Amino acid sequence: MKTTVAVSVAIMLLMLLVLWMMYMRKKQLQNQVSIMNLKLNNVRNRISPHFMFNVLNNKIVNSGKEEASELMGLARLVRTNLDMSSQPYMYLNRELEFVEQYIKVERYLLGDDFDFSIDIAPDVDTAKIRIPAMFLQILTENAIVHGLKGLEGHKQLHICIRRDKDITIISVRDNGPGFNARRALKKGTGLGIISQTIAVTNEHNKHKMRFEITNREDKEGNVVGCEATLKMPDNITFK
Template sequence: DIDGVTAIPCFITSIVAGLLSGLINRKVPKAQRWKIGILAGMLCETLTMILVVFWAPSFSLGIDIVSKIGIPMILGSVCIGFIVLLVQSVEGEKEASAARQAKLALDIANKTLPLFRHVNSESLRQVCDIIRRDINADAVAITTTDRVLAYVGFGESNYHDSDNDISPTTRQAIESGKIIIKNNDEAYRTPEIHSMLVIPLREKGVVTGTLKIYYCHAHRITSSLQEMAVGLSQIISTQLEVSRAEQLREMANKAELRALQSKINPHFLFNALNAISSSIRMNPDTARQLIFNLSRYLRYNIELKDDEQIDIKRELYQIKDYIAIEQARFGDKLTVIYDIDDEVSCVIPSLLIQPLVENAIVHGIQPCKGKGVVTLGINECGNRVRISVRDTGNGIDPAVVARVEADEMPGNKIGLLNVHHRVKLLYGEYVVPHKMYVRVTYAISMSPEKLWAEKRATVARPLSRFPARIHGLYFPQHVRVLLIR
């Protein structure tokens, strides 16, 4: 009654209740709001009763009104508190359910992550089996845009290698790029399945396949399952994309290594044959030895497998064959010093040292007018083996260093760049100085626990100032060292 005795008291307490509600929402922890809400509601109703008593025309009328409505109104405020508790419980359950679904998706992702390193039909079958067991599905499948890659669970016998075409529902999901839910329908090849969830898988924004979840009973695809499956499909899409990128990079690395292994520089071969032909008349024994060196060098390059780990002594045979041919070509212009410990023993990636020796001779010694020295050092230093190639040439142009770091070397000059890539991949960062030096030393220090890649460079000094050999890790003071760990 807008003109009744209770109108003004209810108006006042309604404003007070609104202010208290806002204050409770801002100041009181969520778990305690329902309790404080009940107390605040009882307080507001009590205030209403007091105002009614004082606002009534007579005290007896006010008491009569309060005696009739007081208890129901206070009990109503208590019920409102329990309703708030119920709403909070529902919201909390939703949050807990979302957290469980997110944890389930992450657990599945952690279990399946190793399987995506080498994607094939068997690894995808294992992925489907993990998903099926963790979400209690009857069947799970992964498809491309035209065929089923893996199917695990109920109805698996209906899928054969010769007949793995995708279903019309799957094709619809791929073409539309949208999730398709069938909660009371029969599957394409398995009529016993009545619930189906088809989620597109994307790589770089393009649909490349689907993740399919099946249940035999109808109406099993809930909203929480759909949200979890969508998150899981995004994780799978990312893992597939990363796996594809890794495979492409691995293929590129292998192709580059095969190119390096099979790369016989025409100029080197031409010069080697010229040196052999010149020696045939003047020194047949030397020619015979050069032919042996060349044949062994070629055989070594041809027989290598992809990034094969080989004994360092076997690598040395190939390097010495190469150097013998180059010394026959350059004569007294080239002097090679071997600083190699007799007992040194370790395995290294094939063709790791030869490109550095070739670089030192072709780009370090050949352009010089006078004689040059290349020092090949392989030394044991405690639990490490230090490999160094050093020349007395004109140094490295900073522009070349920058191109190597930026992976911008021409396609026909892959030797040094290949070593750069492989050392960086196996031993860490391969850092080169940004200044031009007269003497350049490439060095790799390897240990069972930690592996380092180094490049050492020396400033210009008279030849007599340099020691003929480098012992261990002790360098003269004028040697500039960069060690990156």
């Protein structure tokens, strides 16, 4: 009787072990598929910039000095975009340089009443902090496209970077009409890429990235803008 019970328990434990291994294998395959889909999306997104880059080069050759200078700025932006989009992560100082290039191009469309600023706390070393490639650009572009373009009057965009122990907190704030989830998801895939990348990356990290978007309100409860916040632990690894 005891032998039968022992054998039954052993069989049950073996079955549980097999089921657990199958579950972990399935989870691993799902992560691999998610990563592959993200990479495929990056490839699709890079087809159009490659075409644009070639068109810009041809246009620059046949342009006047002032127009050529503006087009060169756009061409550099496209080239940097191509280089960065193929990387899983980027150091924060390079992300900030790219965002500043992007802002220079967008200023022509936003007008003279657009203010842009970057506030970096003294204890932040941007050359040592890694974040997923293009995240900061996506958040900046979303703020401009969904918040500031078409906005009447003064436009503000502010990037704030600070530390909280072993976490880097990056905030992108604007004074637009506020965040509308349906509108944002319909108009682009930027937030989808961010959420998928965070989910896949967090799967193999003990310390997790955190991301949230909130509307900013005044004392009367009126929406006066939007704030997107990314929290990056120091020891995040990227695959």
